[in-house]
Amino acid sequence: MKTNMPLTKPIRRFISETERLLDTEVTLLRKPEAAPGGTLLDIYTYNLDKNIIIFPASYIGLLKDFVIAKQCTHLLIKGAAAQGSGYRVLSYTEDSVYTGMRQVYLDALKDEAKKEKKLPVKKLIEMLFILYRQFHEDINELPWNPIVNARIYHRMEQLRKTQLYTLLKDGKQDMDEMMDMMEIIPRRYFVLDKSMFYARDLYLAKTLPSDKLMPVINIPQMKKFDHLEVKEMLTTRWTHTAWYQSKVFGDAMLTIMEKHLAVDWGSDATLEYYENLYKVGVNLTNALLAYMTMKDWFIWENPQHLLAAQEQAAVYEKAALKKIFGDLIEDQ
Amino acid sequence: MPVSEVPRLLKRADQYVRQTKYREALALYDQAIRLEPRNAEGWSQRAAAKIEMERYAEAIADCDQALLINPNHADAWSKKGLALYQIGQYVPALAAATRATTLNANDAAAWYVKGICLEETGRSEEAEIAYAKSLELEILLDIKEEKNRIRK
Numbered sequence: 032m033k034t035n036m037p038l039t040k041p042i043r044r045f046i047s048e049t050e051r052l053l054d055t056e057v058t059l060l061r062k063p064e065a066a067p068g069g070t071l072l073d074i075y076t077y078n079l080d081k082n083i084i085i086f087p088a089s090y091i092g093l094l095k096d097f098v099i100a101k102q103c104t105h106l107l108i109k110g111a112a113a114q115g116s117g118y119r120v121l122s123y124t125e126d127s128v129y130t131g132m133r134q135v136y137l138d139a140l141k142d143e144a145k146k147e148k149k150l151p152v153k154k155l156i157e158m159l160f161i162l163y164r165q166f167h168e169d170i171n172e173l174p175w176n177p178i179v180n181a182r183i184y185h186r187m188e189q190l191r192k193t194q195l196y197t198l199l200k201d202g203k204q205d206m207d208e209m210m211d212m213m214e215i216i217p218r219r220y221f222v223l224d225k226s227m228f229y230a231r232d233l234y235l236a237k238t239l240p241s242d243k244l245m246p247v248i249n250i251p252q253m254k255k256f257d258h259l260e261v262k263e264m265l266t267t268r269w270t271h272t273a274w275y276q277s278k279v280f281g282d283a284m285l286t287i288m289e290k291h292l293a294v295d296w297g298s299d300a301t302l303e304y305y306e307n308l309y310k311v312g313v314n315l316t317n318a319l320l321a322y323m324t325m326k327d328w329f330i331w332e333n334p335q336h337l338l339a340a341q342e343q344a345a346v347y348e349k350a351a352l353k354k355i356f357g358d359l360i361e362d363q
Numbered sequence: 364m365p366v367s368e369v370p371r372l373l374k375r376a377d378q379y380v381r382q383t384k385y386r387e388a389l390a391l392y393d394q395a396i397r398l399e400p401r402n403a404e405g406w407s408q409r410a411a412a413k414i415e416m417e418r419y420a421e422a423i424a425d426c427d428q429a430l431l432i433n434p435n436h437a438d439a440w441s442k443k444g445l446a447l448y449q450i451g452q453y454v455p456a457l458a459a460a461t462r463a464t465t466l467n468a469n470d471a472a473a474w475y476v477k478g479i480c481l482e483e484t485g486r487s488e489e490a491e492i493a494y495a496k497s498l499e500l501e502i503l504l505d506i507k508e509e510k511n512r513i514r515k
Contacts, residue, residue, distance in 0.1 A: 035417050037448055037479050039494075063381055067509075088381070089508055092475035092497040192495070196502055200509075 034059040041187055042096045048300055049103045053110035056081040059099065061088040068201070069098035073106055075113040076120075076334040082106055093193040100187055104179045108312065111305035118309070121171050121316065122332035122340050129351040131166075131328035132159040136355055138217040150215060156356075158212075160348040162220055165209070167329060173227050174315040177292060178308055181238050185296035195241055199249065202232045206250045213273065222276045223323050229253070229281030234288045238296075246281075253278065287322060291315040369399045373408060380412055388412045403433040410442045414449070422446040437466035441473040448476055453483040464496075471500035 032046045036059060046057050055074060062085050069086040072079060084106075086098040112118040123131075136159055143149055150158075180198065183190060205228040213221055229246050236244035247253045252274040291314050298304050313331070320326050340347070352360045372395040379388035392409035399405065406429035413422035423446045429439035444460035447453075457480035463473035474497035481490035 035415070035449065037445065037476055039479055040482055061383075067505075087508075089504060090501070091472045092478075092501050093494060094498070094501050094505060189491075189494070193498055196498075200505075 032057055032059075036061070036095075038099075039093075039096055039189065041189055042099055045100060045103055045187070049107055049110075052107065052300065052302055052305075053114070055110065057103065057106070058083045060085045061090075061095075062086075063088045068197075069102050071102040071105055073109055075109045075118050076338075093190065094197070097183075097190050097193040097197055100183050100190055101179055104182050105175060107300070107305045108175070108178070108309045111302045112309035114302060115306040115309075118334065119313075119331040120334050120337050121167065121329040122337040123167060123329055123347070124340065125343075125347045125350050127328055127330055128160070128163060128347040129354050131163040131325065132348070132351045133355055134325075134328075135159050135162050135217065135220065138219050142217040142219075154215065156352065156360075158216060159355075160344075160351070162216055163328070164344070165224070166220070166325065169224060169227060170316060170320060170325075170329070173231060174312050174319065177231055177234050177238070177288065178294075178312050178315075180235055181292070181294070181296045182308070184239050186300075191239075195239075195243060198232075198235060198239075198244055202228065202244065202246065203249060205231075206246065206253075218273055218276075221273055222280055225274070225277035226280035226284050227319065229277055230284035230288055233281065233285045234292065237289075238292075247278075284319060284322065287318045288315065291318055364394070364398060366399050369395045369402060369405065372398075373405060376408065376412070380408075380415065383415070385412050385416050389416070401432055403429040403436045403439065406432070407436055407439040407442060410439065410446065414442060414446050417449075419446045419449045435466055437463050437470060437473075440466060441470050441476070444473060444476045444480070448480055453480045456480045457484065464493075468496075469500055471497045471504060474500065 032043070032050060038046075049055075050057055058081055060083055065085045065087045067087060069084060072083040072085070074080070074082055084099055084102045086095055090098060109118050136155075139150075139155055139158070143155070180194065183194060206225065209216065209221060209224055229250075232244055232246045232249075236242065236246075242248070247256055256275065256278050291311060294308065294311055317326075320329070349360075372391050376388040376391035376395065379385070379391065389409065389412050392405060392412060395402065395405045396409065406425045410422040410425035410429070413419070413425060423443055426439045426443035426446065429436050430443070433439070440459050441463035444456045444458075444463055447456035447459055457477060460473050460477035460480060463470055464477055467473070474493050478490045478493035478497060481487070481493055
């Protein structure tokens, strides 16, 4: 471990355990402009000789420790997979981008047909790949979040209050995301995105356990669904709203999560245990993709494939647009 | 350079520290201290930069200079606590961090250092209280930073 910053005993032990299990080195780095949730630059994804955990310079105490715990747990999952049967992430190709964007386009057309105020064509075209990438980003991250958090909760008691604060903050931010695009993007995608985060928060509220994490308490738009009677729920007044639909889909996703995340969270730390967590995450990702009928949108590939795909993103987008719109796209 | 330039030098040095350019910061702190050796803030801030550079003994000496000028300089006590912790001097580090939190109850870093020193000296229950206080202050700071981020 390379750091000159003060750390609590459990965190120091956890970093040492990570280094020992993976036979690697972890470096901690403070950066003023770092993302609030921290960033992990790991040797399994990037061409590096050591792993680097970056966190905001303003995090000086337990907030910093929680970021380290979270990123170290993720590192263990990645490392155990890499040293076992292989570490893969969801990536994309020209074909898979076309499949996803085409589906978004067809759904957008259905939505647009019902709208009084139509979306300008240029905006609609731009939205296709933005939405595709948003789902790629979310599905590549979301399933690991409950896994990492449940593990930390059971292994590092000292961080529970910090964890609760961070999860509340993250939950609020995730639910606020896309709000400014609510009227632009097809309803189906707004609902599915919200449902994923709603299900995650409900799962964590049950697993951690903390009532404070309940989306129906913290998310203003969800509040009205708390203690709603069945009769009332069945009236069109509710069923036509995006937030009610998010609740319905979210409840279904919660069932999927609970089924796949039947894990002993307090087990001893071994490579086998963390490799199993990786497999659990992969299965959960696949199940959520199947539920959202997005199975063909992405492919499991090594992390380097994804880095290369990200560099080609603009090319893939252009090729997909060409396939969808033909020569019309030349004018855009 | 006149003494009136010292606040400007300290401000520029602090900006360098935020950019993790410690050498550049140190040069400005040296200049400020030469101009105004009785400025406790200058000594204390230089100590902070030296801690980042892992020059702990020098940092402790700078804190002591600041405390000679102003024995109630909360930040100097806080930095001294951190530097002492880094060299494994947990008992004096705890005393310094405690003094820092007494003088400034809103210093999240000092509460955190107090917590880890208490933990190192086997006083876990008291450590929990110090950590809780540190977290409370860190959260307030984080909410403020979050608002700034949104505003930007």
